[in-house]
Every structure is written in C-alpha cells, then in structure tokens.
Amino acid sequence: MNQSAPQLTLTPPNTRVRLGAKKWLQLKRSQDIIETFAWATVIFVASMFFLDGGLAKFGNLNDILQSTSRLTALIGTDLLLIQTLLVSRVPWLDKLYGHDKVTVAHKKLGKPVLYIISAHFLASLIQFAIADGKSVVAEMVTLFVSVPDMWSATVGLALMIVVVITSINAARKKLSYEVWYIIHLLAYVSILVAVPHQFSTGSDIAGKPLQTLFWVSLYLFVALNVVWYRALGPLLLNLGLGLRVSSIVRESSDTISIYLSGRGLERLGGQAGQFYMLRIMNAANWDKPHPFSISAAPNNRFVRFTIGDRGDFTSKLPDLKVGTRVFLEGPYGVFTEERRTREKVTLICAGVGAPPIRALAESMAARPGDITIIYRVRSYEDAALLTELEHVARQRGFRLHVLSGKRGAANSWLPGHLNDLPDHTRLLEMNPHVSESDVYICGPGPWTHAVEKSLQRVGTPASQIHAEEFAW
Amino acid sequence: MRSATKTFVGLAGIGVLVATAKLGLPTATATAATVTSDTATTSTTTSTTDTTTSNSNTGTKATTTTKKSTSTKKSTTTTKKSTGSSSSTGTTTTPTTPTTAGVSGTKTGSAFEPVFGSNIQLSVTKVDGKITDVTCVVCEATGGRRGAFPGLIQAAVSANGTNFGNMGGATYTTSAFKKALKDAIAKF
Numbered sequence: 001m002n003q004s005a006p007q008l009t010l011t012p013p014n015t016r017v018r019l020g021a022k023k024w025l026q027l028k029r030s031q032d033i034i035e036t037f038a039w040a041t042v043i044f045v046a047s048m049f050f051l052d053g054g055l056a057k058f059g060n061l062n063d064i065l066q067s068t069s070r071l072t073a074l075i076g077t078d079l080l081l082i083q084t085l086l087v088s089r090v091p092w093l094d095k096l097y098g099h100d101k102v103t104v105a106h107k108k109l110g111k112p113v114l115y116i117i118s119a120h121f122l123a124s125l126i127q128f129a130i131a132d133g134k135s136v137v138a139e140m141v142t143l144f145v146s147v148p149d150m151w152s153a154t155v156g157l158a159l160m161i162v163v164v165i166t167s168i169n170a171a172r173k174k175l176s177y178e179v180w181y182i183i184h185l186l187a188y189v190s191i192l193v194a195v196p197h198q199f200s201t202g203s204d205i206a207g208k209p210l211q212t213l214f215w216v217s218l219y220l221f222v223a224l225n226v227v228w229y230r231a232l233g234p235l236l237l238n239l240g241l242g243l244r245v246s247s248i249v250r251e252s253s254d255t256i257s258i259y260l261s262g263r264g265l266e267r268l269g270g271q272a273g274q275f276y277m278l279r280i281m282n283a284a285n286w287d288k289p290h291p292f293s294i295s296a297a298p299n300n301r302f303v304r305f306t307i308g309d310r311g312d313f314t315s316k317l318p319d320l321k322v323g324t325r326v327f328l329e330g331p332y333g334v335f336t337e338e339r340r341t342r343e344k345v346t347l348i349c350a351g352v353g354a355p356p357i358r359a360l361a362e363s364m365a366a367r368p369g370d371i372t373i374i375y376r377v378r379s380y381e382d383a384a385l386l387t388e389l390e391h392v393a394r395q396r397g398f399r400l401h402v403l404s405g406k407r408g409a410a411n412s413w414l415p416g417h418l419n420d421l422p423d424h425t426r427l428l429e430m431n432p433h434v435s436e437s438d439v440y441i442c443g444p445g446p447w448t449h450a451v452e453k454s455l456q457r458v459g460t461p462a463s464q465i466h467a468e469e470f471a472w
Numbered sequence: 473m474r475s476a477t478k479t480f481v482g483l484a485g486i487g488v489l490v491a492t493a494k495l496g497l498p499t500a501t502a503t504a505a506t507v508t509s510d511t512a513t514t515s516t517t518t519s520t521t522d523t524t525t526s527n528s529n530t531g532t533k534a535t536t537t538t539k540k541s542t543s544t545k546k547s548t549t550t551t552k553k554s555t556g557s558s559s560s561t562g563t564t565t566t567p568t569t570p571t572t573a574g575v576s577g578t579k580t581g582s583a584f585e586p587v588f589g590s591n592i593q594l595s596v597t598k599v600d601g602k603i604t605d606v607t608c609v610v611c612e613a614t615g616g617r618r619g620a621f622p623g624l625i626q627a628a629v630s631a632n633g634t635n636f637g638n639m640g641g642a643t644y645t646t647s648a649f650k651k652a653l654k655d656a657i658a659k660f
Binding site: 146150 | 473477639643
C-alpha cells in the first residue's frame with residue numbers, strides 16, 4: 001500500500017456544456033431513428049419473403065411448415081444480429097442509451113431469439129420428415145449427412161441453447177462470472193457455424209441480388225463493429241497508453257483509490273460520471289474485466305478509480321503492486337453532463353456510489369449555490385471521498401449535505417433519525433430548487449428507486465432524473 | 473421510442489407487409505414450386521401458373537392456357553426421352569450454329585452414387601455461352617420430390633448456373649441437383 005496521493009488539484013470545470021430542453025428532444029429523435037432502422041430490417045426481411053410469394057404457400061400442412069421455417073429463419077437471424085450488435089459496446093449506442101439500458105435490451109431479446117430460431121429448426125425438420133415419410137430422428141441423420149452445412153447449423157443451435165440456459169437468472173447465480181463469460185463467448189461461435197447454411201441451402205439469399213446485398217452488409221456491419229469496438233480498438237488504445245498502477249491510497253475503512261498513469265491520457269476521452277472495464281494485467285486477473293467509475297474528472301495526469309471492498313476481486317486490490325499493467329475498455333455510460341439540461345443540479349449518492357458524483361461535482365460548471373450534493377453514508381468512517389467533496393463544495397460554492405446514520409423505515413432513503421418527516425419534505429428542505437434541477441443519483445437499486453419516488457413527489461420531471469445503478 | 477414515432481413505424485410497417493404480401497401472391501411461381509406427395513398435380517399446377525403469368529398481359533383465357541400448358545408438358549417429356557436415349561453413349565455434342573461467339577452445345581454430366589434416393593444426372597444445353605436447356609438423364613427423388621425438378625430446371629436456366637435458391641422442402645434434392653448441374657457445366 002502506497003499512501004502518497006497526488007496532491008488534490010481540481011480540474012477546471014467543463015464550461016462548454018450546452019444546456020436547454022432541445023438536448024432532450026435531439027436525444028429522443030436520435031433514439032427514434034436507430035429504433036426505426038432496427039425495425040425496418042425486420043420488416044424488410046419479412047416483406048421480401050412475402051414478395052417472393054411466401055404467403056401463397058399456406059395451403060396445407062407441408063406448406064405451412066415450410067413457410068414458417070423460412071420466415072422464422074429470416075426474422076430470427078435478423079434479430080440475432082441486432083442482439084449481437086447490442087453487446088458490441090458500440091459508442092453510438094452507448095451514447096444514446098447508456099451501457100445499462102443496452103445490456104438490458106440484450107438480455108430481454110435473448111430468449112425470444114432462441115425461440116424463433118428453434119421454431120425454424122423444428123418446422124423444417126418436421127416438414128422434411130413428413131415429406132420423406134421418415135421418423136424425425138432418421139430425417140435428422142439424413143439432413144446431417146447429405147445436406148451441406150446442416151450439421152454445423154445444428155451445432156450452432158445447440159450452442160445457442162447452452163448460452164441462453166446459462167444466462168437465465170437461476171443458472172447465472174450458480175455460475176461464477178468467469179465460467180459464464182467463457183460459455184457466453186460460444187455465442188459468437190454459434191453464429192459463425194450457422195451462417196453457411198443460410199447462404200448454401202437457404203431459399204432466400206442465393207440468386208437474389210437485393211437479399212444477398214442486405215444480408216452480406218448486415219453481417220459485415222455487425223462483424224466490423226464487434227471486432228473493432230470489443231477487441232481491436234481497446235487493444236490498440238491500451239498498447240498506446242501503457243497504463244500502470246502508480247499508487248494506491250486508502251480512502252476510508254473499506255475503500256481505496258487506485259491511481260493509473262500512462263502516455264497521452266487525453267486519448268482515453270472519457271467524461272466525469274462514466275466508467276471503464278478495468279483489467280488488471282497479471283496472471284490471475286487479466287481475463288476478468290470489472291466495471292468501475294472514474295472518481296476524478298478526466299485529466300492528463302492520472303486516471304483514478306475509487307473502489308469499495310465488495311467481494312473476492314475488490315478485497316485483493318489493496319495488495320496490488322505499483323507498476324502493474326492495467327487495461328481499460330471504455331468509456332461507457334450516460335451518467336454525464338451530456339444529459340444535463342438545467343443550470344441547477346442536484347447530485348445524490350450513497351456509499352460506494354460516491355466516485356462518479358465526486359467526478360461530476362468537479363467537472364460541472366455552475367454558479368455558486370446552483371449545485372447541491374447529498375451524500376448518504378452509514379458512518380463518517382465509511383464516507384469515502386468526503387474530504388474531497390467538502391473541498392470541491394468549498395472551492396466552487398456548492399452546498400453539501402452529509403446524511404450519516406443507520407437505516408430507518410424500510411422504504412426510506414434517509415437515515416433513521418430523519419424519518420420524522422416524509423423523505424420528500426426533507427429533500428425540499430435540503431434543496432428547494434430540486435424540481436427545476438437535473439438530478440443525478442448513484443447508489444444501490446432499491447435506494448435509488450426510493451430517491452426517484454421522492455423526486456416524483458416534489459414534481460421533478462422524469463427527463464431530468466439521471467440514475468445509474470451498480471448492477472450491470 | 474416516442475409514441476408518435478411508434479405509431480408511425482407500426483402503421484408503415486404493417487402497410488409495407490400487407491402490400492408486399494399482396495404483390496407476392498400472384499407471382500408465386502418459379503422458386504415457390506411446392507413439393508407434395510402428388511407429383512403429377514404439382515408439376516401441372518406449376519406450369520399452368522407459369523403460362524398464366526406470362527400470358528396475363530395479353531389476357532388469354534383460362535381454357536387456352538390449360539391447353540398450352542399441356543402441350544408444353546408433352547414436349548418436355550419428349551425431350552427428356554430423346555436425351556435419355558442419346559446419353560447412353562456417354563458425352564454427346566450437338567453441333568450448333570457456328571456464328572455464335574460463346575460456347576454452344578450439349579454436355580452430359582457424369583452419374584453420381586445415389587444419395588438418399590436423389591439420383592440425378594443432367595444434360596445441359598448452352599447457346600452462345602448461356603444455358604438454354606437442362607434435361608434429366610436420370611432424375612430420381614424420394615417422397616414426391618420429383619415434383620421439384622421442373623422448378624429446379626427453370627431456376628438453373630434463369631440463373632444460368634447453380635446460383636439459385638434452395639427449393640423449399642427439397643433441400644437435399646436441390647443440393648444433389650446443383651452438384652449434378654455443376655458437373656455437367658464443367659464439361660464445357
């Protein structure tokens with residue numbers, strides 16, 4: 001443990017941020033365009049199938065199975081590619097929705113995609129079996145042996161099933177992150193082995209120029225985004241930055257700060273409130289990325305993460321050697337000034353939610369009195385970064401409320417000794433302007449929801465509430 | 473998505489789907505040849521629809537169409553027979569007009585071991601480098617998949633090669649057909 005922290009010099013506030021309600025409209029418009037485009041691909045593949053006379057063939061059982069097989073294959077594959085894109089961490093999606101929302105969408109889409117593709121498998125298998133007058137098992141053997149790429153496509157489906165089953169909440173809890181992650185990588189393999197049969201034996205691509213163009217470009221687009229933003233881009237950036245641990249500082253009874261130094265840190269390009277996937281490049285940890293928010297505004301001297309002891313990985317961090325190589329992937333998240341539309345801001349955090357709030361407080365430009373910081377802690381010993389928040393508040397003329405103490409009522413986000421008045425009354429007491437301010441909340445999920453409820457009670461519009469949960 | 477956009481995209485999407493579905497209905501021919509257990513009906517239906525489509529502009533009546541399709545079918549059968557007899561000698565080349573620049577002639581591919589009832593040997597006729605006719609030397613398939621052959625032949629002619637989609641319901645007949653076709657084309 002190295003106790004010498006770089007002296008606290010505040011980075012000047014970011015005065016280039018634009019404010020105003022127009023920002024919200026622009027964001028919504030961009031989101032609409034992206035979503036419309038996604039739906040358009042689904043409509044395109046379905047309408048091309050209809051143009052090809054797909055609907056004409058719903059006469060008998062054989063036709064119904066055959067058409068179902070084609071249509072589910074087209075829609076399933078299209079959604080599967082969108083699904084892959086959602087997890088490629090492309091900046092243009094992250095900037096519009098935030099990493100957490102994109103991940104939620106990816107999780108939601110997982111099961112339906114598998115169902116649709118399984119329907120394709122079953123419909124074609126049963127249809128073949130009926131047409132041949134064979135048992136389903138015998139037909140499967142025939143297909144494996146005599147039709148090109150059919151066995152690899154089936155292997156792809158089997159892998160897909162494994163990936164989805166291991167991601168169901170119940171199974172996910174029993175597996176370690178590492179095991180789950182390795183299995184989840186099989187999803188890429190499953191797509192790769194299933195692609196050929198679409199082109200070699202499918203009815204809807206070969207000999208149809210428009211469809212061929214569509215599918216080839218869709219595959220290429222997704223593949224390039226995944227390869228660049230998930231692998232190649234971060235790798236090249238990190239090789240150039242050469243980040244190393246420069247010092248480790250204890251912040252509170254269970255919190256430490258890790259300082260990283262490297263070449264040309266401005267190339268990281270993050271904003272206050274964002275987070276990175278942190279990879280400690282030693283034998284034990286290089287393959288286990290963990291998400292952490294930066295706890296100081298981006299600057300060209302250091303990158304700092306303030307990390308609470310929350311489990312296996314974080315408990316070993318204080319023993320990290322100075323000079324250890326670190327890889328960062330990111331920046332991710334929309335818990336930033338990009339979302340700010342008002343001059344007044346309320347920053348609310350609890351416990352280990354403090355780091356991004358601390359960084360935001362440092363980088364936000366505001367007149368004295370326009371920013372209110374509310375910091376909820378169990379005790380003053382646990383309050384990481386408190387002296388720094390006090391320092392920022394003093395320097396910039398922001399108000400700081402520290403709420404220390406044990407939990408009171410179950411649905412309250414305030415300490416027990418403040419439960420004599422309703423939460424939202426206390427909130428108005430701390431900041432009378434809360435309904436006309438942008439509110440940034442960072443804390444555990446249920447606590448965040450309690451804060452959001454109080455905000456709704458005092459009339460803060462949803463468009464002004466920005467929350468980031470720890471869960472990811 | 474905002475609700476206004478959602479409504480717009482939803483309605484536009486439904487509109488496109490309905491429009492394409494309607495447009496798709498009458499043109500359900502070439503690639504859409506269905507394979508059923510009743511081979512004869514299928515092929516007749518297919519050719520009838522074909523003729524209807526091609527003649528729809530001139531407004532030919534249904535009775536004429538049926539007659540035409542029957543005659544077409546007869547002629548196809550004759551061609552098949554004649555090619556079948558000549559193929560016994562192996563590869564045959566029919567001399568064609570010498571004025572054309574591209575390759576012309578008829579070549580017969582080699583016979584393959586039957587795979588799961590798909591026993592196919594084809595003879596390809598090219599005029600000026602373009603495939604004008606594909607005929608069956610042997611065309612055997614199980615489970616009524618023989619019905620796929622007219623469609624496959626048509627697809628091969630219009631794609632001028634093997635670059636055409638799978639015949640729905642006859643996936644491995646299609647792949648066996650493509651293999652035989654490739655072999656015959658390679659003989660040129």
